[in-house]
Amino acid sequence: xxxxxxxxxxxxxxxxxxxxxxxxxxxxxxxxxxxxxxxxxxxxxxxxxxxxxxxxxxxxxxxxxxxxxxxxxxxxxxxxxxxxxxxxxxxxxxxxxxxxxxxxxxxxxxxxxxxxxxxxxxxxxxxxxxxxxxxxxxxxxxxxxxxxxxxxxxxxxxxxxxxxxxxxxxxxxxxxxxxxxxxxxxxxxxxxxxxxxxxxxxxxxxxxxxxxxxxxxxxxxxxxxxxxxxxxxxxxxxxxxxxxxxxxxxxxxxxxxxxxxxxxxxxxxxxxxxxxxxxxxxxxxxxxxxxxxxxxxxxxxxxxxxxxxxxxxxxxxxxxxxxxxxxxxxxxxxxxxxxxxxxxxxxxxxxxxxxxxxxxxxxxxxxxxxxxxxxxxxxxxxxxxxxxxxxxxxxxxxxxxxxxxxxxxxxxxxxxxxxxxxxxxxxxxxxxxxxxxxxxxxxxxxxxxxxxxxxxxxxxxxxxxxxxxxxxxxxxxxxxxxxxxxxxxxxxxxxxxxxxxxxxxxxxxxxxxxxxxxxxxxxxxx
Amino acid sequence: xxxxxxxxxxxxxxxxxxxxxxxxxxxxxxxxxxxxxxxxxxxxxxxxxxxxxxxxxxxxxxxxxxxxxxxxxxxxxxxxxxxxxxxxxxxxxxxxxxxxxxxxxxxxxxxxxxxxxxxxxxxxxxxxxxxxxxxxxxxxxxxxxxxxxxxxxxxxxxxxxxxxxxxxxxxxxxxxxxxxxxxxxxxxxxxxxxxxxxxxxxxxxxxxxxxxxxxxxxxxxxxxxxxxxxxxxxxxxxxxxxxxxxxxxxxxxxxxxxxxxxxxxxxxxxxxxxxxxxxxxxxxxxxxxxxxxxxxxxxxxxxxxxxxxxxxxxxxxxxxxxxxxxxxxxxxxxxxxxxxxxxxxxxx
Numbered sequence: 001x002x003x004x005x006x007x008x009x010x011x012x013x014x015x016x017x018x019x020x021x022x023x024x025x026x027x028x029x030x031x032x033x034x035x036x037x038x039x040x041x042x043x044x045x046x047x048x049x050x051x052x053x054x055x056x057x058x059x060x061x062x063x064x065x066x067x068x069x070x071x072x073x074x075x076x077x078x079x080x081x082x083x084x085x086x087x088x089x090x091x092x093x094x095x096x097x098x099x100x101x102x103x104x105x106x107x108x109x110x111x112x113x114x115x116x117x118x119x120x121x122x123x124x125x126x127x128x129x130x131x132x133x134x135x136x137x138x139x140x141x142x143x144x145x146x147x148x149x150x151x152x153x154x155x156x157x158x159x160x161x162x163x164x165x166x167x168x169x170x171x172x173x174x175x176x177x178x179x180x181x182x183x184x185x186x187x188x189x190x191x192x193x194x195x196x197x198x199x200x201x202x203x204x205x206x207x208x209x210x211x212x213x214x215x216x217x218x219x220x221x222x223x224x225x226x227x228x229x230x231x232x233x234x235x236x237x238x239x240x241x242x243x244x245x246x247x248x249x250x251x252x253x254x255x256x257x258x259x260x261x262x263x264x265x266x267x268x269x270x271x272x273x274x275x276x277x278x279x280x281x282x283x284x285x286x287x288x289x290x291x292x293x294x295x296x297x298x299x300x301x302x303x304x305x306x307x308x309x310x311x312x313x314x315x316x317x318x319x320x321x322x323x324x325x326x327x328x329x330x331x332x333x334x335x336x337x338x339x340x341x342x343x344x345x346x347x348x349x350x351x352x353x354x355x356x357x358x359x360x361x362x363x364x365x366x367x368x369x370x371x372x373x374x375x376x377x378x379x380x381x382x383x384x385x386x387x388x389x390x391x392x393x394x395x396x397x398x399x400x401x402x403x404x405x406x407x408x409x410x411x412x413x414x415x416x417x418x419x420x421x422x423x424x425x426x427x428x429x430x431x432x433x434x435x436x437x438x439x440x441x442x443x444x445x446x447x448x449x450x451x452x453x454x455x456x457x458x459x460x461x462x463x464x465x466x467x468x469x470x471x472x473x474x475x476x477x478x479x480x481x482x483x484x485x486x487x488x489x490x491x492x493x494x495x496x497x498x499x500x501x502x503x504x505x506x507x508x509x510x511x512x513x514x515x516x517x518x519x520x521x522x523x524x525x526x
Numbered sequence: 527x528x529x530x531x532x533x534x535x536x537x538x539x540x541x542x543x544x545x546x547x548x549x550x551x552x553x554x555x556x557x558x559x560x561x562x563x564x565x566x567x568x569x570x571x572x573x574x575x576x577x578x579x580x581x582x583x584x585x586x587x588x589x590x591x592x593x594x595x596x597x598x599x600x601x602x603x604x605x606x607x608x609x610x611x612x613x614x615x616x617x618x619x620x621x622x623x624x625x626x627x628x629x630x631x632x633x634x635x636x637x638x639x640x641x642x643x644x645x646x647x648x649x650x651x652x653x654x655x656x657x658x659x660x661x662x663x664x665x666x667x668x669x670x671x672x673x674x675x676x677x678x679x680x681x682x683x684x685x686x687x688x689x690x691x692x693x694x695x696x697x698x699x700x701x702x703x704x705x706x707x708x709x710x711x712x713x714x715x716x717x718x719x720x721x722x723x724x725x726x727x728x729x730x731x732x733x734x735x736x737x738x739x740x741x742x743x744x745x746x747x748x749x750x751x752x753x754x755x756x757x758x759x760x761x762x763x764x765x766x767x768x769x770x771x772x773x774x775x776x777x778x779x780x781x782x783x784x785x786x787x788x789x790x791x792x793x794x795x796x797x798x799x800x801x802x803x804x805x806x807x808x809x810x811x812x813x814x815x816x817x818x819x820x821x822x823x824x825x826x827x828x829x830x831x832x833x834x835x836x837x838x839x840x841x842x843x844x845x846x847x848x849x850x851x852x853x854x855x856x857x858x859x860x861x862x863x864x865x866x867x868x869x870x871x872x873x874x
Contacts, residue, residue, distance in 0.1 A: 066868070225864075226861070227602065233605060233608070306543060351617050373602060373605075377605055377606070377609055380606055380609045380610065381609050384609060384613045388613060391613075391615070470598045471602060471606055475568060475595070475596040475597070476595065477592050484595075486574055486575045486576065487576075490774070
């Protein structure tokens with residue numbers, strides 16, 4: 001079924017190419033290079049510093065008896081959290097999009113909300129509610145509850161635009177529910193699950209907030225500690241190169257699992273038919289209630305409790321408003337720049353096969369799993385030596401966000417672009433439009449919702465970012481995250497809580513819009 | 527789709543957006559360049575905003591100098607200063623501990639402070655090259671529970687706590703930075719071999735591991751531990767929290783330059799290219815003034831380091847302490863210390 005959909009588009013495109021269109025979309029590649037290069041700047045820094053340190057120092061650090069156990073712990077944590085997030089995220093997505101049970105609408109709004117909670121806030125919330133909570137499994141729990149929306153959202157979006165006809169045909173041909181699920185649904189959902197799993201695993205590998213609050217020494221925490229204790233940039237740099245290697249492996253893995261994307265899938269104009277759960281409605285409801293209790297209600301209650309206790313003293317309203325303005329400013333700048341840089345890369349990856357487009361897209365991931373402090377320092381290095389006038393300006397911070405979060409935007413844009421019907425573009429080209437005009441008049445408007453989703457996702461992720469923000473922000477500019485940080489360094493939950501509450505509430509807005517976006521995609525038939 | 531072929535192209539569209547971004551970018555350039563004596567300075571502060579801001583505001587009012595403060599983690603700020611080199615925007619670095627100041631000083635990024643500033647602080651609490659001065663001191667002490675440990679039985683030197691009579695009775699926080707700088711001090715005065723033996727002996731003596739200084743003090747106070755190695759000000763924080771005379775635990779100060787009597791400092795230095803900036807010097811001078819010293823002593827119970835101000839009630843005077851004779855700059859490399867603590871099995 002899917003193949004039948006795909007074939008005409010590909011043939012047309014092949015014919016288009018034969019008619020003398022440029023074999024390579026040179027403009028698109030050139031613009032993509034811009035974003036990819038910016039995303040790769042930390043690699044330059046790592047190479048420069050590692051060369052300064054010399055091979056022997058690097059080998060010594062790598063061969064140190066603690067390096068391997070640290071790596072094992074990080075990978076173990078990433079594995080546990082990723083597997084848990086895939087099951088929880090996919091199950092929740094199927095229930096919310098594909099099933100019918102009481103409270104479904106409410107769960108659709110609440111389920112993605114943990115995206116608005118930074119991992120350090122979630123960890124603080126849990127620790128202040130359950131003092132003494134720490135260790136590997138505590139971190140695994142908290143991180144899973146923070147991360148499952150990264151699987152939930154793409155899977156829910158994919159389910160929302162799935163063609164119910166496929167199910168019907170399969171069943172009418174005699175395949176049972178299970179066979180239909182494993183042979184059709186799962187392969188169809190595979191790219192969505194794979195991209196979600198990649199995001200989760202890299203999030204865990206690079207997380208510093210939750211693991212430091214819950215006292216698990218992971219690879220990333222060791223990088224922070226080496227800077228903390230010995231002002232030891234060599235160790236930090238060498239360990240960071242290992243993270244780059246890990247990222248490369250995970251990104252390659254995702255490329256293989258994702259397989260060939262379903263380019264040119266015909267838009268479906270029908271609403272999803274939701275499954276009746278019958279007696280399964282009770283356990284389904286229980287599952288969703290447990291999930292939102294753990295992931296949303298407990299952190300919210302904890303932050304609320306401390307906010308009320310803090311409010312008994314006094315709420316620093318002017319500071320909160322000031323910090324919120326700072327957050328909005330830098331996050332908007334970050335989201336704007338990131339989406340701009342991601343646009344050509346996402347479209348290129350969706351529309352063109354081959355080594356170069358794939359490479360350009362994949363390289364954007366390289367810095368994503370680096371600790372924020374390393375990305376921050378590498379951009380300090382870059383801006384001090386190359387673009388000094390931009391140093392400690394909002395723009396440089398926006399570049400930092402772009403380096404960290406470019407793949408989030410590229411992913412959203414790529415998915416949207418690959419699901420917008422290729423046939424329309426081919427038709428436009430067959431009618432004599434230049435590729436650039438086709439891009440502006442067909443591709444872009446169709447990818448619009450995807451671009452918006454990308455902007456929202458990056459925006460809310462920027463709001464939560466801390467270590468790079470501390471290093472790159474303009475002096476005296478406070479964001480909610482930095483104010484929260486300065487309150488938690490004096491270890492007072494009550495005075496930190498109002499900032500945490502403001503941060504989560506503000507980040508919840510784009511998260512909410514993002515979750516409604518699934519519905520919009522659905523209705524638009526994309 | 528419009529009738530006429532659109533003249534918009536990807537390149538133009540994106541260039542327009544980029545141009546727009548660049549415009550925003552360039553107009554948003556920071557303008558914190560400070561030149562000498564222009565009535566404005568930039569301070570990188572590794573100490574918290576809550577603590578530093580009130581003092582900065584007072585200084586601004588009194589001097590008329592505008593102070594831009596950039597807050598961050600002390601260590602990350604030291605790394606940032608090392609990356610910035612001579613292009614830093616900072617005039618002054620206010621750090622939480624001596625190690626960070628040492629790391630910056632060793633790269634030659636500080637200017638030498640004038641003698642009249644250096645003179646105010648005892649020699650052992652400032653950088654050996656005269657590039658930074660301590661602002662406050664944090665003394666390592668032994669907290670003890672007087673109900674179980676009579677004063678006559680208290681250890682005279684830190685190595686005594688590895689002896690059998692203290693088996694299982696002593697608490698330490700080996701993952702805490704204050705413990706690590708104490709061990710670094712021991713390595714500097716006693717050598718690596720003896721320090722290694724001290725750590726393994728501690729473990730063999732069933733030393734009790736706690737996560738933080740505050741927990742150690744709570745346990746000593748409640749009688750769950752008899753001795754605990756902490757910083758002096760935790761005792762005063764606890765007293766402020768639960769009330770006068772409610773704290774059972776007492777503090778024991780070691781003598782004779784014992785590494786267990788280390789006094790680490792928070793301190794301040796002026797960056798090389800701001801060496802002639804009188805505003806930066808004035809700020810340092812203000813931190814060492816009676817007003818500045820009193821403020822820190824009252825807020826944090828840390829030791830004032832100048833003669834003008836006496837420490838919190840019940841503390842020995844700073845010149846009565848006998849910390850180990852080390853160069854505080856050398857507290858900058860904790861890596862070997864951490865490795866040694868880890869290898870001794872105290873942290874896992």
